[in-house]
Amino acid sequence: MINLWQNLIKQILVFVLVAPLLTGCWDRLEIEDRAVVLAIGIDKAKPGDEKESSNATHILGQDPEANKGLIRITVQIAVPGRIPLGAGSGSGSPSGEKPVWVLTSVGYTIQDALLNLQQQLADKLFFGHLRVIVISEAVAKKGIENENDFFRRQPQVRRTVWMVVSKGNAADIMNATPQLERVPSLYLLATLEHSRERGTLPNIFLGVFLSANSAKGQEGMLPYLELKKESNIELAGMAYFKNDKMVGVTTALQIGHYMAIKQINPGGYSVIQEMPGSKTLVIFKSTHRKSRITTTIKNGKVHTIIKCQIEGDLTEKSNEKVFITKGNLKKLEEKIQEDANVGFGKLIQQTQKDGSDIFGFGEYVRATQPAYWNKEIKTEESWQDQYKEMSFDVTVHVKIRRIGTKTN
Template identity: 50%
Template sequence: MDDNGPRSLKRAARLAARLCPPLLAAALLCGCWDRTEIEDRAIVLGVSIDKARPEEEGEEDPVTHYVKGLGPPASDLIRVGVQIALPGRIPLGPGESGGGSGGNDPQKTVWVLDVVGHSVNDALMNLQQELSAKLFFGHLRVIVISEEMARFGLENVNDYFHRNPEVRRMAWMMVAKGEALALMKASPKLERVPSLYLMTTLDEGIRMGKFPQDYIGIFWSRKSKLGQEGFLPYVELRKNQTLQTQGLALFQGSRMVGATMPLDIAVYMALKGNNPGGYSAFVKVRGTEVMTHVTHRESKTSFEIRNGKPYFKFKAAFELNLEEKINNELNIQDPSVIRDIEESQKKGAVKLIESFLEKTQALGSDVLGLGEYVRAKAPGYWNRNVGTKERWQRMYKEIEYEVHIDMKIRRIGMKAE
């Protein structure tokens, strides 16, 4: 512009001055479409999904469909519970008493609502119809599914939360024994926000070696894989309002097919080589028992094609600490005793691993992802003989394996004997 001399500059300035008012008006009058005040948001911290009885349909408001027969059948009815953070009641720092009268009572920091609907979105729309604030899922931490619902199938649930861009992949999804809504209503004393307590239980579980990483995103990835099935934490609300991890809820595709025992979590983590180790077990030795605690695990899974079937070899190594003796009969200072403990625990571990694998095989739920090894390392064999998830689910029931365990007791605590 400057090469045209001062005259053009003046013109340009005049033009700019003329254009200014309409542009300013345009900018100021439009406002911002996506402006939302934090008070206008209903921040959902937790969601529970239960199966509802068909006769509860009357309770449902025809918000998304008012013509009979336009929605799914009444047999698909679900009850969705949400835990909404009450603005201003959530304590921000540890020392704060949680602005207002809420204080430490979890019931007063959150608001638990439940509605009935034919699908997740239908239920949430029914809920939205009676709520002034817009439901916001950006801070959703926990999704609790009742066992009945999980066994019915989670395709709709997965689809909704996968599709919703607000939901984070680091949220937890868990299967509850019994009613899922009860977990939303639970009021544990440790955390002031109940959903956060559920989340912390599992997050700390990872840190203590009680549970493998299994966020909702990881569950989805595993579920999608051709040679692997997903699993979710299987939990139960105990009488003192705590959450107990009962085992793994085993899935086949999007449908829960079974659950394991708590110690099977340790087996899963051992076979995956997840660290740190977090489980203790009784070991029978020389007619008495001791308890050992796993501190570190390493594992290796390999396979070969034997007689046209994949044949797996599991190698796992454990480091243990001795934690307690039942009575004084054993002399720990004797190296042969330690060797016996290791030997005995090795047998026990093999037995546990075999029963875990047997169980998952019977259910056709390859939670360990053995099929992924075959798909990745023997693509030719996979393409010829397997190819699809369904065929691997069938083949998984027939695979054979062997287990090699190495146990090493490293420490015995502060007591010499």
């Protein structure tokens, strides 16, 4: 009798465990019934744009003062059957047909604008394949707290999405038609990914930005893009933030300075320099970087010591009559070191002036000087103030490893 009850209980347990697996795809949604969003652009709306809103979320009439915070979103939606499947003219859509559908909508928040956009679509918006988020400089300077909140809460949005700041309107980049890629969002994605692989851009996708933005001793930054003629896109620098507001922009070369301080490899930036004792111009390209950052307390204030080692190659010389010797090669290294010390220092001072610690020096203080942090700093706002007064020493050592296949 006992064995009979034990067998019955086992059968019931097996049935209970297996039953949930028999439900199948009861909540499935066919891919053809999804509006797949590939890219989103966010701009400030213009006066009068509130008339475009479908009022899908408004119970009462909106206060006219709230219209000042209205935003416009521009989305690229993949058109089924028109996305190229590979290289060659035989894949993808027929010639002349656009692979994406660009739509726009307005709202008071990201979700509000997307709900108004959903009123225009038969299929449900799907963000699982979102690759790029473009925020205009005007929106970034005003503050992206709402954008951070929406994309952090949205489970379909991957943390490997690239979020960037555009110098002009984000809608212009959404409507760009690059010649090297039929899908504009994929060209923009390739621009960022290939820059990272070449060593000209750190890996600062959405997840990294949100993490830095949430830290007490570090601020976030995003790639800063500019749309040029012929719809080509230039990586013009990095936009750095204080809390959720953009407060400054670096130059393209300063990206290399940042990556050297943070020991991000490979090295991809080059500098042009005069050969000592002549007017001959040479190009030095960094290939590998090492860095060590230490923090101490000096006279009651944080003092940071940065030591960088940069190795690279001499890739070009403008005058063949000027020969490369060990002597002038050593002088060239010293000249590059001197300029690098100045350039690195200017970048740190620039971010100090804006109170934006993009290097994470505050996190080094929290890790190595916890007693000082807990007593003197404690909060993110306090570190932003102390960062402006932080003293630092930068030492750069440059080594030219190769001069190419020529002996002179």
